[in-house]
Amino acid sequence: MQHTDTIIKNGYIVTINPEMDIIENGALAIDNGKILAIGTTEEIEKNYSSNKVIDASTKIVMPGFINGHTHIAMTYLRGYADDLLLHSWLQDYIWPAEARFVKAKFVYDASYHACAELIKNGITMINDMYFYSKETARAATKAGMRAILGEGILDFPMAFHKTPESMINYAIEGHEEFKDNELIDFAITPHSIYTCSKKILITAAEKARAYNMLIHTHLSETKKEVDDCLEQHGVRPVQYLDSIGFLGKDVSLAHGVWIDNDEQKLLAEKGVGVNICTECNLKLSSGFAPIKGYKENGVIISLATDGVASNNNLSILDEMDMTSKVHKAINNDPTFLNAEEVVRMVTIDAAKIFNKEDKIGSLEVGKKADIILLERNKLENMPMYNVYSHLVYTMHSESVQDVIINGKVLMQDRKLVEIDEDELFDKARFYQKELQEAKSD
Numbered sequence: 001m002q003h004t005d006t007i008i009k010n011g012y013i014v015t016i017n018p019e020m021d022i023i024e025n026g027a028l029a030i031d032n033g034k035i036l037a038i039g040t041t042e043e044i045e046k047n048y049s050s051n052k053v054i055d056a057s058t059k060i061v062m063p064g065f066i067n068g069h070t071h072i073a074m075t076y077l078r079g080y081a082d083d084l085l086l087h088s089w090l091q092d093y094i095w096p097a098e099a100r101f102v103k104a105k106f107v108y109d110a111s112y113h114a115c116a117e118l119i120k121n122g123i124t125m126i127n128d129m130y131f132y133s134k135e136t137a138r139a140a141t142k143a144g145m146r147a148i149l150g151e152g153i154l155d156f157p158m159a160f161h162k163t164p165e166s167m168i169n170y171a172i173e174g175h176e177e178f179k180d181n182e183l184i185d186f187a188i189t190p191h192s193i194y195t196c197s198k199k200i201l202i203t204a205a206e207k208a209r210a211y212n213m214l215i216h217t218h219l220s221e222t223k224k225e226v227d228d229c230l231e232q233h234g235v236r237p238v239q240y241l242d243s244i245g246f247l248g249k250d251v252s253l254a255h256g257v258w259i260d261n262d263e264q265k266l267l268a269e270k271g272v273g274v275n276i277c278t279e280c281n282l283k284l285s286s287g288f289a290p291i292k293g294y295k296e297n298g299v300i301i302s303l304a305t306d307g308v309a310s311n312n313n314l315s316i317l318d319e320m321d322m323t324s325k326v327h328k329a330i331n332n333d334p335t336f337l338n339a340e341e342v343v344r345m346v347t348i349d350a351a352k353i354f355n356k357e358d359k360i361g362s363l364e365v366g367k368k369a370d371i372i373l374l375e376r377n378k379l380e381n382m383p384m385y386n387v388y389s390h391l392v393y394t395m396h397s398e399s400v401q402d403v404i405i406n407g408k409v410l411m412q413d414r415k416l417v418e419i420d421e422d423e424l425f426d427k428a429r430f431y432q433k434e435l436q437e438a439k440s441d
């Protein structure tokens with residue numbers, strides 16, 4: 001009998017392994033942050049013991065959701081300005097507020113709040129881009145959240161960084177500083193092709209490869225971005241990035257709404273993944289990502305919420321439901337994007353986009369213990385015939401009961417184990433007052 005850190009037993013285990021095995025009355029033994037064993041409750045109880053046993057009798061047990069594109073430090077800008085054209089939303093509201101308020105402490109506080117919120121949404125990893133990203137790294141570490149973080153690179157001076165080179169160097173410093181932190185990776189994150197010069201995009205990609213860091217950028221969110229690229233460079237955005245050696249298996253794109261068939265083929269060939277932000281694209285009327293084309297051409301895709309200033313929540317379950325329904329409708333095909341595919345998108349496929357499929361994205365022996373439990377015993381969740389259908393069309397984040405990241409239990413019975421929610425409410429009220437006053441200035 002081997003003693004382990006934690007055992008989860010009696011659960012309905014959705015493994016997302018290559019065979020898509022489901023284990024009814026299943027159990028997991030977790031040790032040292034990893035999955036040590038998985039099987040039936042009887043098998044696990046025979047071989048393993050623990051002082052911490054979680055009874056999952058009424059619960060679905062599955063890998064945590066991955067949110068492929070966020071700006072978590074924008075928490076306090078949730079609902080600050082809505083129902084506007086993208087241009088006016090950014091120029092008249094978001095950028096002025098950011099210029100005035102975004103400082104190290106603001107980023108830390110907002111990121112910590114967002115980590116608590118991510119946990120409540122069953123999200124166990126994010127791919128984030130913002131400013132003062134080392135503050136987000138500290139907040140995520142304190143909260144126990146797994147995160148890939150980047151310092152937004154813009155080709156104009158900011159309060160904090162005078163040059164884009166300083167933004168790149170900051171991320172490299174983060175990479176070095178958090179090297180031994182199991183939860184944190186730093187990436188190189190040029191904001192977009194329209195805010196970065198060709199020279200900076202090339203430098204960013206070269207530096208990322210020199211330091212073995214991932215690359216993350218926004219691409220083809222709006223039609224205007226594509227039209228401007230055609231006018232300035234004579235080619236579409238994906239071809240432009242390819243022509244400067246930017247694309248590779250280490251690159252992930254956010255949005256990818258206006259990508260044509262030739263560009264899709266190129267992304268598949270280069271191994272570039274796309275994180276689709278359906279709700280944000282709907283709200284800002286940016287368009288519909290070509291999911292059908294991505295699938296036909298073999299591009300790996302996943303889902304993301306983007307920041308709460310534009311979404312305005314961090315629910316991946318909402319993105320799953322909305323994406324599946326919207327794309328059935330626009331393809332006039334109710335068989336398109338079935339529930340099982342959608343669940344794979346936000347778990348193992350997302351892990352592949354970030355080259356982490358050997359560590360996360362499924363429940364298999366040796367992988368990190370990033371695990372969520374969802375409650376079946378609720379009126380709105382009864383009965384259950386197909387677990388994937390339930391996850392995509394029935395359940396909301398309120399059904400997420402327990403969250404474990406890197407083997408650590410962060411939420412139990414929907415209560416955050418270490419984070420005090422009342423403290424977060426007080427902080428949010430404080431920043432709301434400050435931002436409200438600035439808005440009326």
Ligand SMILES: [Zn+2]
Nearest residue numbers: 218254306307
């Ligand atoms: Zn974004």
